[in-house]
Amino acid sequence: MLSQLSIKNVAVIDKLDVDINNGVTVLTGETGAGKSIIIDSINMILGERTNKDIVRYGTDRATVQAVFTNIPKNVLDTLLEYDIECEDDIIISRTVTKEGKSTARINGVIVPISVLREISNALINIHGQHDNQALLTPKKHIDFLDAYADCDELIAEYKKIYSDMKELKSQINKLLTNEADKERRMDLLSYQINEIEQAKLTAGEDNDLEEQREIISNAEKINTAVEIAYTNLYDNPNAQSAYDSLSIAVSSLEGISDINQELKDAYDALCSAMYTTEDVSHIIKNFGDSVEFSEAELNDIEERLDLISKLKRKYGGTIPEILEFLDKAKAELSQFEKGDELLSELNKKLTDTENALKKIGEELSMRRYYKAEELSKKITTALSELNMEKAVVSISVINNGEFYDNGMDTVEFMIRTNPGEPLKPLAKIASGGELSRVILAIKSILANTDSVDTMIFDEIDTGVSGAAAAKITQKLVSIGKNKQVICITHLPQLAAAAATHYLIVKDVSGDMASTSLKELSKTEREQELARIIDGINITDIALSHAKEMLKNAQAYNV
16 A cells, blocks of 8 residues: 655746555645646656656755555565565655666666566556546457456467567578578578688788798898898908807906906806807898798788688688688578588477467467457446446457467457447447446456555546536445545545545745645635635635535445
């Protein structure tokens, strides 16, 4: 049950805190006072889509927090699955910043919007104008029937198999691509595979070739530099080389190196330099000897690099990417070549899957068929209690033998409002007031099977008055005996019958408009009822009528 609701910086609401009682609570107020903002705020904690425009101008963030008590066991079990601790109450909050960032929490734990939606929708149901629109859309009628028929498990099982069937069909369609396109694709793949394989590429080959090209192209320059370096370091016929100089120095110090540690260190260092010079000289000489300009070899390298460059432009920027392309092309070609075998296998799987889907679909159809008869009778009875005594509702369930995403059936609510008339589609003949009563009839029936404790009705009374309004009031009060019912209403009869009455007030006296809630006393309720009855200028007759309505409404709560 929703026990507390706090709203801060949501549109015209600056700060609003309200405690909500059991039974029926009504919210009334003039048009534009902010009733829709309160519903939008509750939708925030239900995980509905929202955006930064909801944040009150001049503030950084909008926040809605709700406290729930008497938590159903199924909700407690779900919370445990998400490692959210719960002792007595559940506190759900959601914040939206002016930048549009949304954060949801349950008992202080940050949760994804999907989890928020799962938990909060097990605690609150909102019924409003969208439900009337759903009744005008035959494709949505199946949802009302399934909610009553408790088809969740069957539908979940059906949808899983349906998804498998769609995937198999997709794979088969890919294999059944136009044969000409298939042949063209196979020819292209074969050509690409052959072109890459003939190149016999190896990873890093391009880098090695570029290095070889650089050496051969600079062979003359390299040989000249090597000759100069080798001559000066080791073998100079015209002058003393660096090695000769070091050798002389080593020989001169050899006899005195043991006299002093510093001389010993200097001697060792010169020996090391001499040996290093000798080694480096030979390395340079050997490298120079290996470098020889060959125009033929250079041409071969250029041709190879040109081939690699061409393949890179066609199949990938690097050799590893070209080889990866090759692997994928081989795999695709193999799939084409094995197409007949794979197609046969997939078709067998599809047949088995469709048989399984048909079995669960027919089971679902039978459940819907029997529950449709049951629900039709209950809605007809409920409509009789809502001042539509002659109305008859029949729910049509037709198994077309086709697979849809939620079963094999089309479902449509049919209605006859007057004796002697044929049943006709509800969407085509019902008036606004009749739709409101049909939806209330359905909701009153679902309330008995629904574990959700809090039901919010947003102007469910649209288009009704007089005796019909009184019947709707009776029905909502009846629901309120077992559920917490919150109604935003324009009906004076319903407002009079509520256990608690809040007035939605918009204050425009300051710099910015601000909406607040005020719980009304008996006298204030009389004034508000008179306003609803008679408009802005409250007459004595309207006030007297309001007092009489409040007095008579006590009978509803007996």
